[in-house]
Amino acid sequence: MASTKIPLTLLDPDGGWVNAPVHVSELDGLPVLLHFWTMDCADCAKQFEAVNQWVVDYGPKGLKVIGVDVTHNETELRDTNKVEGFAREHGLRHPIAMDDGSMARAYGVDKHPAFLLFGTDGRLKNRIGGKDAVRRVRALLKDL
Numbered sequence: 001m002a003s004t005k006i007p008l009t010l011l012d013p014d015g016g017w018v019n020a021p022v023h024v025s026e027l028d029g030l031p032v033l034l035h036f037w038t039m040d041c042a043d044c045a046k047q048f049e050a051v052n053q054w055v056v057d058y059g060p061k062g063l064k065v066i067g068v069d070v071t072h073n074e075t076e077l078r079d080t081n082k083v084e085g086f087a088r089e090h091g092l093r094h095p096i097a098m099d100d101g102s103m104a105r106a107y108g109v110d111k112h113p114a115f116l117l118f119g120t121d122g123r124l125k126n127r128i129g130g131k132d133a134v135r136r137v138r139a140l141l142k143d144l
Contacts, residue, residue, distance in 0.1 A: 016098030018069075018083045027064055031144060032118040033137070036068045036099075036109045039086050043131075044113040048090045050134045054141060055094050061144050062120075067096035070104045070112060 035051055037044035055065050069083055080098065087096055097103065107116055114129040115137050128136050 016080055016083075018080060018087050018096040018098070019093055020095055022064070022066055022095045022097070027122075029120050030062050030064050031120055032064045032066065033141075034066050034068055034107070034116040034118075036070055036104055036107075036112055036114040036116075038070050038112050039083070041112050045090060047113055047134055048092060050138065052091050052093070054137075058141050058144055063141065063144055065094045067092060067094060068099050068103060069096055070099045070101055070109070 033054070035047070037047070051065060051067070054063065059065070067087075069086075083096065083098060087093075104110070108127070109116070111129055113133060114127070115133055116124060117126040117128070117137070117140055119125045126137075126140055128140075
């Protein structure tokens with residue numbers, strides 16, 4: 001896949017966040033893994049254990065994992081308590097951006113779950129989805 005620079009500025013620190021907002025300046029020079037999911041997606045929930053482990057294993061190596069809860073319901077979008085409860089239930093302690101769908105559209109994510117891996121140069125390196133996404137992301141992270 002050709003590297004495409006996609007602005008991580010779509011992560012709005014003033015928008016809805018769970019587990020602390022992320023400012024784009026914090027991401028300079030770091031690999032970033034965006035994990036797009038929805039609360040009603042069973043396949044998404046199956047990936048959380050692996051994502052939590054990547055935070056532990058690769059966070060110390062510089063990887064910044066950011067969850068993106070894609071919600072198309074305005075009430076839910078504003079209900080950080082609901083997302084916080086969901087995050088606690090699944091042991092998610094990394095930052096989670098609450099997206100009304102605009103960030104997902106901007107990144108070309110139309111199915112969930114999906115992962116986007118950005119290199120230290122801020123360029124999109126890999127777009128990963130499908131049933132074997134965890135295996136494929138795990139293989140890519142070993143190179144960090």
